[in-house]
Amino acid sequence: MKHITTLFICSLLFVTQTNFGQITQEDPEITKMISEIKADNLEITVKKLVSFGTRHTLSDTKSKTRGIGAAQQWVKSEFEKYALESGGRLTSIIDYFTVKADGKRIATDSQLGNVMATLKGTDPSDNRVLIISGHLDSRVTDVMDAKSDAPGANDDGSGVAAMMELAKIMSKRAFPYSIIFVAVTGEEQGLYGARHLAEVAKKGNWNIIAMLNNDMIGNSLSSGTKLRDNTQVRVFSEATPYLETNEEAKMRVLTNRDNDSPSRQLARYIKATTNQYVAQLDINLVYRNDRFLRGGDHTPFSQNGFTAIRFCEMNENFDHQHQDLRTEDNIKYGDLPEFMDFEYLRKVAASNLATLANLAGAPNAPQNVGIEVKDLTNFSTLTWTASKTTNVYGYQILIRETSDNSWQKAVFVKDTKATIPYSKDNFLFAVQAIDELGHASLPVFPIPIR
Numbered sequence: 001m002k003h004i005t006t007l008f009i010c011s012l013l014f015v016t017q018t019n020f021g022q023i024t025q026e027d028p029e030i031t032k033m034i035s036e037i038k039a040d041n042l043e044i045t046v047k048k049l050v051s052f053g054t055r056h057t058l059s060d061t062k063s064k065t066r067g068i069g070a071a072q073q074w075v076k077s078e079f080e081k082y083a084l085e086s087g088g089r090l091t092s093i094i095d096y097f098t099v100k101a102d103g104k105r106i107a108t109d110s111q112l113g114n115v116m117a118t119l120k121g122t123d124p125s126d127n128r129v130l131i132i133s134g135h136l137d138s139r140v141t142d143v144m145d146a147k148s149d150a151p152g153a154n155d156d157g158s159g160v161a162a163m164m165e166l167a168k169i170m171s172k173r174a175f176p177y178s179i180i181f182v183a184v185t186g187e188e189q190g191l192y193g194a195r196h197l198a199e200v201a202k203k204g205n206w207n208i209i210a211m212l213n214n215d216m217i218g219n220s221l222s223s224g225t226k227l228r229d230n231t232q233v234r235v236f237s238e239a240t241p242y243l244e245t246n247e248e249a250k251m252r253v254l255t256n257r258d259n260d261s262p263s264r265q266l267a268r269y270i271k272a273t274t275n276q277y278v279a280q281l282d283i284n285l286v287y288r289n290d291r292f293l294r295g296g297d298h299t300p301f302s303q304n305g306f307t308a309i310r311f312c313e314m315n316e317n318f319d320h321q322h323q324d325l326r327t328e329d330n331i332k333y334g335d336l337p338e339f340m341d342f343e344y345l346r347k348v349a350a351s352n353l354a355t356l357a358n359l360a361g362a363p364n365a366p367q368n369v370g371i372e373v374k375d376l377t378n379f380s381t382l383t384w385t386a387s388k389t390t391n392v393y394g395y396q397i398l399i400r401e402t403s404d405n406s407w408q409k410a411v412f413v414k415d416t417k418a419t420i421p422y423s424k425d426n427f428l429f430a431v432q433a434i435d436e437l438g439h440a441s442l443p444v445f446p447i448p449i450r
């Protein structure tokens, strides 16, 4: 890949990208971190999680060996091990909270807990936060059955194992701002853990740049249709922000922004970053918040106005999801490690790592991004105010046709204003800030300036 300094010869430079528009050089440190993710380690973690018998939200909290309590303590103890190599920057807690009986999936008032590790950023003036999650709880056929074995290997041992593997690898490194690694609880009972964390974040005014929910990312064979594919993973992102105001809705319609919500920008960013760093894995962008009529742990974050997406395997296997362990008509039911594809899980974990590390190194996104509309012209002029962070090397204007799902071209500029020979009638744009190593911020969609 072309070194970025060679792009610096002229102040305005056009590069046609074959792959999704971002001009970035490869950061060898990200490649190194990805090489440290091992399928074998992920398998060991998943099997350890399964060994707690059940991790049902309402299962035993006192036993040292069985139930959600033992699983929480174990995840916490692993975080503490990683902390030893983090130079004191990784700290962990079990964030307990009480949920009231809801007459549905919570029978009595219960104390739940999210196990959370925070890798503190090195720049105290930078309040940005990244979050990666999986859900620790598991279930069988009856969602209220807290006693039967509920291995939850893939749902969601896979997401928790990926999150923990990243915590271990990334906490040995330093990033300017903070990354939160969390095993939430209560997903199967109604997204309780994620909702609690999203509400804490909202109250605390957390500056969350991106929230990555990983739920079922380790199975590559579909039930029924028997599709086998370990080269694609779905990323779900909302089209219209939940908290969109009437004014914003008007502006969305005026600017044809239906496919450019912040979460959609994040999804595209993941696709581009994965394409750059992870061999044999493609991001399948699904244009909905989650699967049809279903939700996940990113949903409460979306509902609180944060930029959040869900990673989920391409093909689900319903024989191994939410099932009592049994064999019927020669079909073995249940969410067991033997049905998982740990090489696939490794690749999806790598996609998460590349995304987090790229974002964590990136400057703040440009502010007040606008597009001039006072004159009729076949050129487009974009302006923005400089990113507040100091590590800005330049900016990229991303360009795509209105019918395309990924950025097709990128224009690199050093200034905070650029005029490009692409008509705003025919193309969509966004602007992102990049640092010297090519780490890019999330792209920002421009609003009209009159």
Ligand SMILES: [Zn+2]
Binding pocket: 135, 155, 156, 187, 215, 216
């Ligand atoms: Zn799940």
